[in-house]
Amino acid sequence: MSTIDLIVLGMLKDKAMGAYDIQKLVEYRNISKWVKISTPSIYKKTIQLEKKGLIKGKNIKEGNMPEKVVYTLTNDGEEEFKRLMLKISDEPINIFLNFNAVVVNLENLPENYQKECILKIEKNINILKGYLKTNIEEKKDNTEIPRTGMEVLNQQYVLSEAIEKWILELKEKLNF
Structure with missing residues (x-):
């Protein structure tokens, strides 16, 4: 199951x-x-x-x-x-982020490609964050949506904020 x-x-x-x-x-x-x-x-x-x-x-x-x-x-x-x-x-929690396959391989690329990859990931996180913010706003007063469903949206928004912050730190470490 x-x-x-x-x-x-x-x-x-x-x-x-x-x-x-x-x-x-x-x-x-x-x-x-x-x-x-x-x-x-x-x-x-x-x-x-x-x-x-x-x-x-x-x-x-x-x-x-x-x-x-x-x-x-x-x-x-x-x-x-x-x-x-x-x-x-009760299962262990795994967070699968497909873009981590890119991150672990960044050093195998020239710096200009590394930057391009990080900027694309950053762009997509910003798109996701914007989508989640809009979705939360649109649905926050809808009584048909379970409260716990809204909490999952909020969780996803918090995760997108954390990834956004992490990308900024990564860009600093890589001197981008």
Whole structure:
């Protein structure tokens, strides 16, 4: 089981919904910015979770819309949700930053390329920070967004600030 299982089970714990609705909620909450999750993986995961008996699908037809499957948590799904919450919260924390592959190899480049790489990373951190700031502002008064979801946005913003500060220190150390 993985974090995607926990995301899907958690959303279904909140309310019954179809895979498309889960995918839209993942997009709206920007979950894919901080957890590796894709649209196809959500559809695949709902099928897997249903086969395992953790969720149950029911065909629903609303008006002229085509039939869709709406999922709810089973009792086993409720237990698995709790188990995953405890298991994942007890795992060592890893922060994977893809740009660190660039940083560890900087010394293998001429100085002008080193600068260019650092400036690109800095630009992208600034873009991320701006995006997070806007997102937080837009969603801060929205009661549909869970308080803990907002806290993840705040966490990401704090991390982007820390990385921004680190880049400034790195540029000083490298005399850029």
